[in-house]
Amino acid sequence: MSTGLVMEQERGCGRAEGCAAPAVVSSATGSATEPACPVCAGRRVERVSAQPRDYEYHVQPDRDLGVFVCDSCGSRFAFPRPRATDLVAFYPPHYHAYNEDHGAVARMLVALRGRARARTYLKLCASRPVRLFDVGSGDCRHFVELQRYGAFDCGGVELNPAMAEAARARGFPVTTGTLEELDVAAVSERYDIVTMYQLVEHVVDPVRLFAQAWRLLKPGGHVLGQLPCVNSWEQRLFGRYWAGYHYPRHLQMVSRLGLRTALVNSGFADVRVGGALHLQAGLSLQNVLVGRLHCQARMRYGKIPLYSMLLCAAGPFCLLEYLCGRAGMMNFRACRPKQPVQRGDTMREPGQ
Numbered sequence: 001m002s003t004g005l006v007m008e009q010e011r012g013c014g015r016a017e018g019c020a021a022p023a024v025v026s027s028a029t030g031s032a033t034e035p036a037c038p039v040c041a042g043r044r045v046e047r048v049s050a051q052p053r054d055y056e057y058h059v060q061p062d063r064d065l066g067v068f069v070c071d072s073c074g075s076r077f078a079f080p081r082p083r084a085t086d087l088v089a090f091y092p093p094h095y096h097a098y099n100e101d102h103g104a105v106a107r108m109l110v111a112l113r114g115r116a117r118a119r120t121y122l123k124l125c126a127s128r129p130v131r132l133f134d135v136g137s138g139d140c141r142h143f144v145e146l147q148r149y150g151a152f153d154c155g156g157v158e159l160n161p162a163m164a165e166a167a168r169a170r171g172f173p174v175t176t177g178t179l180e181e182l183d184v185a186a187v188s189e190r191y192d193i194v195t196m197y198q199l200v201e202h203v204v205d206p207v208r209l210f211a212q213a214w215r216l217l218k219p220g221g222h223v224l225g226q227l228p229c230v231n232s233w234e235q236r237l238f239g240r241y242w243a244g245y246h247y248p249r250h251l252q253m254v255s256r257l258g259l260r261t262a263l264v265n266s267g268f269a270d271v272r273v274g275g276a277l278h279l280q281a282g283l284s285l286q287n288v289l290v291g292r293l294h295c296q297a298r299m300r301y302g303k304i305p306l307y308s309m310l311l312c313a314a315g316p317f318c319l320l321e322y323l324c325g326r327a328g329m330m331n332f333r334a335c336r337p338k339q340p341v342q343r344g345d346t347m348r349e350p351g352q
């Protein structure tokens with residue numbers, strides 16, 4: 001569960017509202033042999049010595065992905081970069097997000113989170129229905145939850161064909177694929193809000209992702225999301241067992257600076273990044289048990305039977321790192337400025 005509490009605010013490019021229209025810096029993920037940071041395009045990078053493995057689903061990519069750290073923004077990333085077509089194989093059928101059998105406590109937490117998010121969206125947006133586009137929308141069960149609290153017109157995009165089909169069966173317009181590859185011409189400037197929770201870290205090209213979100217949004221619309229934060233006590237404490245790696249599914253482990261840079265470079269203003277209260281350290285604990293003690297018997301949906309106890313054990317640590325500003329998860333919010341910005345004699349949009 002997460003909250004949107006304590007958001008640091010950054011006026012991104014140092015210009016007033018309406019600054020927008022920055023040129024997008026290519027994510028420049030490097031050549032086949034030369035890695036570069038997919039978040040800030042920095043080329044001074046170094047391979048991390050302790051390489052993670054998949055301790056949840058035991059997926060092994062065709063090519064071993066190394067983890068590199070960017071000297072410019074501190075983000076970490078997988079290299080060589082997988083192709084978009086490689087990604088489906090990283091998500092087995094028993095992946096936790098595809099599981100609807102969450103148990104009573106998880107269902108309660110999901111319901112509370114849905115109510116909190118609905119309130120945030122309704123507060124951000126004056127028009128009704130709120131037009132919301134979710135990236136990585138899964139089977140859209142969360143849209144049903146949102147609609148309990150207000151008028152929402154929801155759509156999305158989902159990589160997994162079966163999940164996208166389940167979403168369409170629920171009546172939501174969901175395209176199979178990725179936002180980076182989606183032709184958004186027909187729906188540009190249609191949405192008030194674009195959401196990407198636990199998503200940025202999964203995509204091959206995060207800057208392209210933000211640029212596409214910018215195009216989907218009406219001027220004045222907002223992008224919101226949540227992702228693991230590499231500048232955290234949790235990452236330092238757990239090392240290769242840090243759940244934020246989620247190897248090989250997390251292709252970048254983003255720093256706060258990297259996230260701000262990518263959003264500003266993608267045309268957003270009023271960028272806010274802050275810690276999120278979350279129990280991710282419970283999964284890091286599980287990774288230690290599986291990786292070092294081989295406690296992987298009877299795993300279900302990537303979790304061992306003791307997982308609920310590990311979440312409880314991780315609670316005080318997660319609260320402490322959150323209160324000290326070093327949480328292992330971060331929330332972000334940013335705005336597509338209402339006025340296009342003139343740069344020299346030309347009006348520019350992301351991607352130009």
Ligand SMILES: [Zn+2]
Nearest residue numbers: 037040070073
């Ligand atoms: Zn970087």
